[in-house]
Amino acid sequence: MNSSSLHLNLLKPTERRSSSPIRLRVMLPICAILVCAGLLCWWGMLFTNLMMAKTQASGIEEDLANKGKQHAEIIKLRDEARELKLQLEQLDYYKAGVRSVAEPLAKFAEIVPMRVQIKEMSFSPLPAQILQPPGAKAPLFGPTENVETQKLVIAGLTTKETPVVSLMESLSSGFEKLVTSERKIKSFRQDNAEAEGRKLLSFEVEYTMPERRFAK
Amino acid sequence: MLCLSPIGPVAKPAFLGFAIPTKALSLAWIVQRNFTVKLQLTKDKTVEIRLPGGGGSKSATDIAGVEMFSPDCDGCPAVRLIKKKKAWHLVAADVVKDPNGTLPSCWEETPHQPVWELPRAFQAPHAALAVNSSMGTFSQSTADAIVQDMMSGLDAAKAAPAASSGSKKFGIKRESQPAAPRTASKSDTPTRRPTFPDAGTSVSENGRRFVTRPMAEQGFHLYSSLPEFQTLWISRLLPEGKRPTASSIQVAESALMASVFLQPEFHAADGSTLAIFVRNEAIFFAGYKKGEPVLWLRCPSAGGINAMHTAIKKTLGVGDDLIRSVLEESLIDPRPALEPFIRPIFAQLELSLAYLSSKHGLKFDHALLMGLDAGAALWSTYAEEALRLKLIAPNPYDGLIVDKGVETADATGYLVALGAAIAGAEVSL
Numbered sequence: 332m333n334s335s336s337l338h339l340n341l342l343k344p345t346e347r348r349s350s351s352p353i354r355l356r357v358m359l360p361i362c363a364i365l366v367c368a369g370l371l372c373w374w375g376m377l378f379t380n381l382m383m384a385k386t387q388a389s390g391i392e393e394d395l396a397n398k399g400k401q402h403a404e405i406i407k408l409r410d411e412a413r414e415l416k417l418q419l420e421q422l423d424y425y426k427a428g429v430r431s432v433a434e435p436l437a438k439f440a441e442i443v444p445m446r447v448q449i450k451e452m453s454f455s456p457l458p459a460q461i462l463q464p465p466g467a468k469a470p471l472f473g474p475t476e477n478v479e480t481q482k483l484v485i486a487g488l489t490t491k492e493t494p495v496v497s498l499m500e501s502l503s504s505g506f507e508k509l510v511t512s513e514r515k516i517k518s519f520r521q522d523n524a525e526a527e528g529r530k531l532l533s534f535e536v537e538y539t540m541p542e543r544r545f546a547k
Numbered sequence: 548m549l550c551l552s553p554i555g556p557v558a559k560p561a562f563l564g565f566a567i568p569t570k571a572l573s574l575a576w577i578v579q580r581n582f583t584v585k586l587q588l589t590k591d592k593t594v595e596i597r598l599p600g601g602g603g604s605k606s607a608t609d610i611a612g613v614e615m616f617s618p619d620c621d622g623c624p625a626v627r628l629i630k631k632k633k634a635w636h637l638v639a640a641d642v643v644k645d646p647n648g649t650l651p652s653c654w655e656e657t658p659h660q661p662v663w664e665l666p667r668a669f670q671a672p673h674a675a676l677a678v679n680s681s682m683g684t685f686s687q688s689t690a691d692a693i694v695q696d697m698m699s700g701l702d703a704a705k706a707a708p709a710a711s712s713g714s715k716k717f718g719i720k721r722e723s724q725p726a727a728p729r730t731a732s733k734s735d736t737p738t739r740r741p742t743f744p745d746a747g748t749s750v751s752e753n754g755r756r757f758v759t760r761p762m763a764e765q766g767f768h769l770y771s772s773l774p775e776f777q778t779l780w781i782s783r784l785l786p787e788g789k790r791p792t793a794s795s796i797q798v799a800e801s802a803l804m805a806s807v808f809l810q811p812e813f814h815a816a817d818g819s820t821l822a823i824f825v826r827n828e829a830i831f832f833a834g835y836k837k838g839e840p841v842l843w844l845r846c847p848s849a850g851g852i853n854a855m856h857t858a859i860k861k862t863l864g865v866g867d868d869l870i871r872s873v874l875e876e877s878l879i880d881p882r883p884a885l886e887p888f889i890r891p892i893f894a895q896l897e898l899s900l901a902y903l904s905s906k907h908g909l910k911f912d913h914a915l916l917m918g919l920d921a922g923a924a925l926w927s928t929y930a931e932e933a934l935r936l937k938l939i940a941p942n943p944y945d946g947l948i949v950d951k952g953v954e955t956a957d958a959t960g961y962l963v964a965l966g967a968a969i970a971g972a973e974v975s976l
Contacts (some may be wrong), residue, residue, distance in 0.1 A: 332818045332838030335747070335973040337805035337966075339685070341756045342750045342796040348787035352671045376760040508864050 352463070424545035435509035442501035444494035448487050450533075454540075455482040479543040483510055486535045488522060495519075495534050502538070510538035573863060576819060584592040588959070611671040611791050613643070615798060616650055616679045619960065621829045626964045627669050628947070628972065635809070635969075637947040639668035640954060640961050646784055650680060650777055657776045663784040663789060666770040674791035675971025676781055677802035677963045687843045688764060690743050693770050697752040699743045748886070750968025751775055763839040764906060771798045795971035799963050803918075804833050805844060806966030809946040812915060821903065823938070824962070826851045830892055832899045832908065841907050848891035850920070861882040874922030885925060893933045898933065902925035913937040920959050 349355065436452075443449055457479065489495050502510055515537045522533040608630040613623050622642035629636045646663035649656075665674070684696070744750040746768075749758045756778040759770040778796060785792045797805075807813050807822045818838030824831040828851045834842030850857075856870050862884035865873060873881045896914075903909040915928075916923050916938040923940030930936045943958045943965055 332814070333806070333973065334805060334808045336760065336839055337801075337808060338747070338749070338759055338767060338795065338970040338973055339602050339758045339797055339801045340795045340971070341749050341758050341771060341773055341798070342782055342793060346779075346782045347794060348782075348785070348792040348794040350788070350790040352788050394802060 348495075414456045423547055426544040427547060428543050430508075430543055432509055434481055435506050438505065439502075439509070442498065444497045444501075446490045446494040446500055448489070449485065450488060451484070451486040453484045453486070455484070457481065477545050479545070481543070483538040483540050483541045484517070484535060484536065486533070488526075488533055490525060490526065490529060490531060492519070492532070495536070499536065508541065513539040548944045553705060553773075566746060574768035582724065589835055594647075600863045607671075607673045607794065607972045609671045609673070610794070610968050610972045611665060611669040611674045612677065612802070612964040612966070612971065613665070613669070613674060614679070614802070614961075614967065616645070617799075617960075617963070618679055621645075624935075624961045625665065625669050626961050626968055627671050628965075629671070630972075635947050636950055637944060637953055638950045640958075641666070641668065642960075643669065643939040644716070650678070651780050652682070654776045656870045657780050658782060660783055662786050664786070664789065670790035672790055672792075673794035673971065674785060675797065675802070675967040676784075676793055677797045677799045678777070678781060678798045681778055682774050682777060683800075684770070685798040685799040685804075685843070687767055687769050687840075689766055691767060693757070693759060693768060694741055694743055694771070697755070697768075699753070747945060759920070760840070763836045763841040769801075769804075769840055769843060770949075771801050786954060791858045795967065797967050797970060800843075802963045802967035802970060804840065804966065805832065805970035806917065806943065806962045807833065807835065807915060808838075808969050809943070809944050809965060810915060810941050812941060819909055821900070821911045822882065823914055824914050825916065825918040832896060834899065834907070836907050836909055841909070842903060846892055846895045848895060849888065849928035853883070855888050855922070858888045862887075871921045881925060885922070886929065889926065889929050890933075893930060895967050896930075896936075897934055901935070911936065913939055916940045917943065918962050920960050921958070 338349045485498075486493075499514065503512060516536050517535040519532065522531045524533075526533045575932040590785060609628075611625060611627045612626040617622050617624055620642055625641060625643045626637060627639040629638050634798070638679060643666055648659055651657045652657070656887070688696070741750075741752045744759055746759060746761050749756055751757075755772050757770060757772045758776050759768045761768050770907050774795070781796050782793055803824050803826070804822075806824075807820065811912055813820050813835070819836050820834075821842075822833045822835070824833065830846040830848060830849055831850055832842060832844045833840065856867070859865065859870055859873055859881060860867070863879060863881065865879070869879075873879050873884075900911065912935070914936055916926055917940070919926065919940060923938065927938035927940070930938045942955075943962045945957060947965075949955055
């Protein structure tokens with residue numbers, strides 16, 4: 332049983348008032364305004380964040396572009412440095428491979444016998460030092476091999492065989508920096524030149540010079 | 548996806564809703580005119596949330612009932628009922644001060660709108676107000692007669708205070724006449740015929756406020772009406788934002804009829820009972836069948852308690868101070884004074900019993916006698932002799948748990964307030 336069957340209420344639903352101090356017709360617009368304001372704030376924050384993110388992104392992009400340039404420069408400098416380092420290394424190799432022949436040559440004049448006239452001292456030509464391989468940006472420096480060998484050819488005139496032999500014997504000791512013991516008499520023949528009424532002999536002796544090593 | 552969709556049997560929702568048609572969850576909400584939000588979780592599951600200030604509650608668990616402008620006492624009998632653990636508690640009962648000003652008797656008096664605040668003990672969220680107004684109507688009638696009454700509403704309302712203007716207090720008729728059902732006449736036929744209102748829906752027509760409820764008998768309705776200006780005046784008495792506010796305005800007789808709802812005897816009889824309400828100025832018979840009203844009749848041939856007291860004083864020659872002793876004690880036999888007074892009442896009661904028996908198949912061996920503060924035993928004795936009907940005079944507080952501090956004396960004076968509260972609560976018991 333429901334008491335509503337005996338309830339004859341003359342009050343219309345629209346006339347009913349709330350006893351709550353919180354009135355819906357007041358609170359609803361306030362809440363709506365607050366919600367709208369909240370949404371606006373939220374959207375504002377989102378927009379601000381978006382703008383900040385965009386600004387940051389553009390800044391980062393600019394920074395990245397600058398960094399890219401700097402990076403390319405650094406790479407280029409590093410390549411140059413590496414190249415220079417290689418060149419220095421090569422120079423070090425050359426430095427290690429320096430052949431000091433001035434002293435033995437100065438000494439050589441003292442050991443030449445009286446009956447010998449040195450006409451020519453020549454070194455065999457060296458292989459090409461700088462290579463330019465196809466497609467290479469820069470030429471490759473340095474010798475093609477780590478060890479370089481050269482020949483020293485001593486040509487002259489003499490009156491007889493003995494002074495030449497004496498010269499060769501003199502060269503066998505104290506001239507290690509200039510020549511090795513390996514030698515070859517390339518020619519020994521009579522020359523057209525005369526001295527003291529006698530026909531002179533021309534000779535050519537080829538010495539193998541000490542090895543030139545390009546190493547640290 | 549957003550879609551607008553009224554859900555379920557919602558009458559005219561003023562609403563805005565959205566639904567998310569997913570397989571698992573369909574969520575929608577509707578704000579109705581009574582400020583409730585319905586969340587439809589699934590196809591069959593709906594959760595209703597009442598928003599504050601909506602006042603759309605269908606049942607109340609804390610309500611104050613107030614009888615306004617009672618002719619029986621100075622002030623307004625008021626009660627406060629609170630439902631705790633499925634039981635109704637009477638937490639306060641007292642006579643509170645009248646609102647400042649009188650119940651207006653015409654539109655011109657309505658601008659004088661007082662503000663009324665009830666004492667702290669009665670500050671429930673809701674208040675059901677039962678009004679004693681000489682311009683009010685509470686009757687049973689057919690739909691046609693009610694429509695006729697609606698058509699001639701304002702004229703009838705104007706005529707009523709004119710007839711009783713000399714003897715009213717707060718616009719209340721002191722010597723009230725039986726509320727004879729109005730009949731249609733050619734003179735008060737307006738151009739537009741009002742439509743019969745839906746049950747329980749309050750409508751305004753021709754300057755009067757009407758509400759109807761169907762009775763158990765087909766074609767008959769209980770209806771209640773008050774002048775529009777009185778209804779508006781009462782509805783604005785209790786200010787918004789302060790406890791309590793009016794959730795119900797009833798005519799006092801309507802609340803009286805509902806007061807039986809609290810009685811254990813009423814429920815023991817499965818809602819089928821006969822009740823006799825004795826008031827100072829009138830006597831009413833009310834019949835119920837399975838909780839539904841089947842009879843409401845103002846006894847046409849007898850006055851109320853005041854008339855009974857007058858008869859005792861005249862016949863036995865006793866003063867006012869001895870009337871209660873005569874009715875309660877056996878020193879003086881009150882039969883010579885009471886019998887002539889009661890006989891016409893029982894004659895009407897016999898007719899009512901015959902009507903209930905023949906029309907509704909209701910046979911009673913006892914009836915509830917309510918509102919009588921003294922002499923119930925004598926009434927019962929006479930009723931048993933005349934009608935073989937036992938009259939039980941229950942305490943109006945029966946069926947309630949009376950909290951400590953509540954004055955239980957003179958409970959009959961709160962019958963209307965109790966009825967207003969329990970009817971206004973709209974609860975199932």
